Amino acid sequence: MKRAIALLALMATTAATAACSGSGGGAAPGAAGDDQVVLRWSTWGTADDIKLYDGFTRDFEKRHPNIKLKLESVSDYADYHPKLFTQLTSKTAPDVFFVGDDNIGKFVSSGVLTPLEGLLAGPDSKSRPEDFFEGIYGGAKKDGRIYGVPNDTNPEVLWFDKKALKEAGIGENPADLYAAGQWTMDKYLDMNARLKAAGKAGSIFWNWYGSTYSVINGFGGKVWDGGRFVATTDANARKALQTLAKGYLDKTFLSADVLPESNSASTRFLKHDAGFYAGGRWVIDSLRKGGELDDYDIVPFPSPDGKPMPGAVAASYMAINKDAKNAKAAFTFLTEFVSKEGQLLRLKGGGAVPSIKGAEQVVLDGYPQHAQTFLDVRDTGFANYPDEVAVPGLTAAINDELLKVWTGKVPFDRGMTELQKTVDGMTG
Numbered sequence: 001m002k003r004a005i006a007l008l009a010l011m012a013t014t015a016a017t018a019a020c021s022g023s024g025g026g027a028a029p030g031a032a033g034d035d036q037v038v039l040r041w042s043t044w045g046t047a048d049d050i051k052l053y054d055g056f057t058r059d060f061e062k063r064h065p066n067i068k069l070k071l072e073s074v075s076d077y078a079d080y081h082p083k084l085f086t087q088l089t090s091k092t093a094p095d096v097f098f099v100g101d102d103n104i105g106k107f108v109s110s111g112v113l114t115p116l117e118g119l120l121a122g123p124d125s126k127s128r129p130e131d132f133f134e135g136i137y138g139g140a141k142k143d144g145r146i147y148g149v150p151n152d153t154n155p156e157v158l159w160f161d162k163k164a165l166k167e168a169g170i171g172e173n174p175a176d177l178y179a180a181g182q183w184t185m186d187k188y189l190d191m192n193a194r195l196k197a198a199g200k201a202g203s204i205f206w207n208w209y210g211s212t213y214s215v216i217n218g219f220g221g222k223v224w225d226g227g228r229f230v231a232t233t234d235a236n237a238r239k240a241l242q243t244l245a246k247g248y249l250d251k252t253f254l255s256a257d258v259l260p261e262s263n264s265a266s267t268r269f270l271k272h273d274a275g276f277y278a279g280g281r282w283v284i285d286s287l288r289k290g291g292e293l294d295d296y297d298i299v300p301f302p303s304p305d306g307k308p309m310p311g312a313v314a315a316s317y318m319a320i321n322k323d324a325k326n327a328k329a330a331f332t333f334l335t336e337f338v339s340k341e342g343q344l345l346r347l348k349g350g351g352a353v354p355s356i357k358g359a360e361q362v363v364l365d366g367y368p369q370h371a372q373t374f375l376d377v378r379d380t381g382f383a384n385y386p387d388e389v390a391v392p393g394l395t396a397a398i399n400d401e402l403l404k405v406w407t408g409k410v411p412f413d414r415g416m417t418e419l420q421k422t423v424d425g426m427t428g
Contacts, residue, residue, distance in 0.1 A: 035066070037326045039333055040094035042072045044080040049073075056346065060333065067329045070094075081106075088112040088321065095324040096334055101315045101383050104148055105139035105390035113147040114320040119331050120146065126339035131356045135310065138383025139390060140317045148317030149338045150355035152347060154280030155377035156210035156312040157298045158188075158203070159368075164272045165191065168198035174299040175370045181306040185218040188302040189243070191275060192252050201274040202252045204265045205244075207403050209384050209395060210312035211278045214301040216240040217309055224385045229423040232416040241402075241416070248406040255406050266290075280314060281374055282351035284367065297368045300377055313381040315355065353378050387427075394426050 043050075050073045057069050072094055074080040081103045087093035088110075099107050107113055120129045132150055140148035160174050170191055177183040192202025205211040213223050221237030222230050231237040247253035254274065256265035266286040269277045272295070277283065287296055303309040318338055324330045336342050343354040347362045353374045354362060363374050388394050401422050405415035 036068055037066065037329050038068045038070055039096065039326050039329045040070045040072055041096040041330075041333065042074070042080075042084065042094040043098040044074050044077045046075050056337075060336065064329075064332065067326075067332070069333070085110070085112075088323075091323055093321050093323070095321050095326050095330040097319060097321070098151070099140075099148055099317045099319050101138050101140075101317070102389055102395040103392070104317050104319075105386060105388075106392040107319065108139060108142050108147045109390055112322050114322050114324065114327070114330075115145045115147060116149060116320065116331075116334075117144075117146040120149070120335070124331065124335070126335045126341070127356060131340070131358070133355070133357070133379055133381075135380065135382040136313050136315050136355060136378065138315060139386045140319075140383075142386070148319040149334065150315045150383075151318050151338050152315075152343060152352040153355045153378055154282060154314040154352055155374050155381055156214055156278060156280060156314065157300055157373055157377060159269070159277045159279060159283050159296055159298050161269060161272055161275055161277075161295055162297065163292075163295045164195065164200055164275045167272065168195045168200060168275065170194055170275075173297075175297055175373075177306075178299050178302075183299060183302045184306045185302045185304055188218070188276075192247070195275040196250070196252045200272075201254045201268065202247065203276040203278065204254045204256050204259075204268060204274050205278045206256045206265070207399050207406065209388075209398070210314055212241075212244070212402065214278070214312050215244055217311075218302050218304065219243070220304040224387045227387050229388075229420070229427070232420040238416065241405075242412055245405050245412045245415070249408055255403070257403065258407060280351070281353055281363070285351050293367060298370055298373050300373055308376070308380070311377040311381040313378055313383055315383045391426050394423065397422050397426060 050071065053071060057071065061067065061069060074083055077100070081100065084093060084097055085107070117129055119125060120127060127149065129146060136150050136153055137146065140146065140150070158174070162173070174183060174188075174191070177187060195202045216223055216231060216237045219236045219240035221240050222234045223237060224230065225234070231241065244253060248255055254265070254268070259265055259268070265277060268274050270286070270290045287293055300308065300311055318334050320327065320330045320334060338356060340356050340358045343356055343359045344362060347354055347359070354360065360375055363371050365371070384395060388398075398419065401415065401419040404410040405412055410418065
């Protein structure tokens with residue numbers, strides 16, 4: 001569920017309603033007088049989501065009259081990658097395509113993607129390798145080679161409800177505590193307990209690596225170490241998972257994945273029923289539709305000692321088919337799509353955070369008060385661990401095992417044993 005929401009939020013914000021005039025120009029493939037090439041590209045999303053690309057497509061084709069873009073979309077995220085991989089295997093895949101951060105490792109290891117570092121560093125590039133923050137390459141970078149470019153990002157932060165905190169008798173502002181170096185896990189858990197005592201939920205999390213691994217980090221724990229999954233054995237990580245399990249069972253924490261649609265995570269947060277809601281910039285959309293914006297602000301996940309620490313960053317990537325029929329046109333499209341100018345236009349007023357340096361102003365538009373936090377987490381954060389995304393389906397399997405624990409279907413100790421067994425079985 002989280003994957004769909006986070007990545008659809010990323011995709012929705014790629015709505016290109018304006019021209020990429022600042023990123024275009026130059027000698028595009030199929031320049032005037034050449035034969036027109038048809039460039040196939042693909043992503044996921046509903047019909048309404050896909051309509052958001054119409055503006056970008058019209059502008060790109062206007063500036064590159066000899067390149068015709070053909071978008072081939074798949075409505076369901078769960079169906080998208082299996083179909084794409086089958087197309088790549090049968091040599092029928094599009095020239096350019098999105099890949100989710102939970103699948104990029106599989107595509108890289110399969111050798112179906114064009115290495116991009118030379119093209120990105122070349123004279124036709126509008127988006128150079130060093131323009132992107134190192135941590136968000138995640139599994140798209142391997143052995144110094146770049147196989148995918150983050151099209152935009154969504155850093156995972158804690159939204160907090162100032163009204164709910166006040167109603168629970170909490171006078172301290174989490175963002176102020178963070179600025180003072182006092183935003184610790186102990187402080188955060190104390191606030192959650194006080195919210196619970198006041199009849200509210202402490203925090204709402206989606207069951208995905210962004211939230212779970214951020215809590216583990218906040219306890220000083222490790223998830224992967226030396227190529228091995230250690231979240232079930234590392235003492236601090238296990239303590240974090242046990243704290244989450246206990247909190248889910250006594251309703252201090254709520255799993256957004258299992259809340260009824262009629263009383264969803266967004267609804268609960270808008271009703272001031274919870275103090276914290278873990279999410280990205282995409283949360284702004286629901287707040288604008290039904291909330292009092294001044295009631296909410298953001299803070300990074302807490303750390304053991306109050307010092308800043310790396311946070312999780314949701315990302316998806318644009319990649320080029322190794323067997324692309326129109327390789328030069330494919331790169332022109334890719335580099336403009338992810339360029340500073342392209343992201344400034346695509347993300348203006350949206351719910352994502354640019355992946356490229358220099359486009360920060362689209363985030364610092366006055367809301368929320370501490371919007372700089374999105375950029376701080378992006379600049380120092382991390383996409384999902386390369387060891388994890390290299391194994392197809394592993395992240396989903398981890399989430400499935402954890403949800404059994406969160407919902408009480410499996411006791412904690414047994415759940416940890418089964419989780420480790422699942423990971424070991426899939427990683428060999």
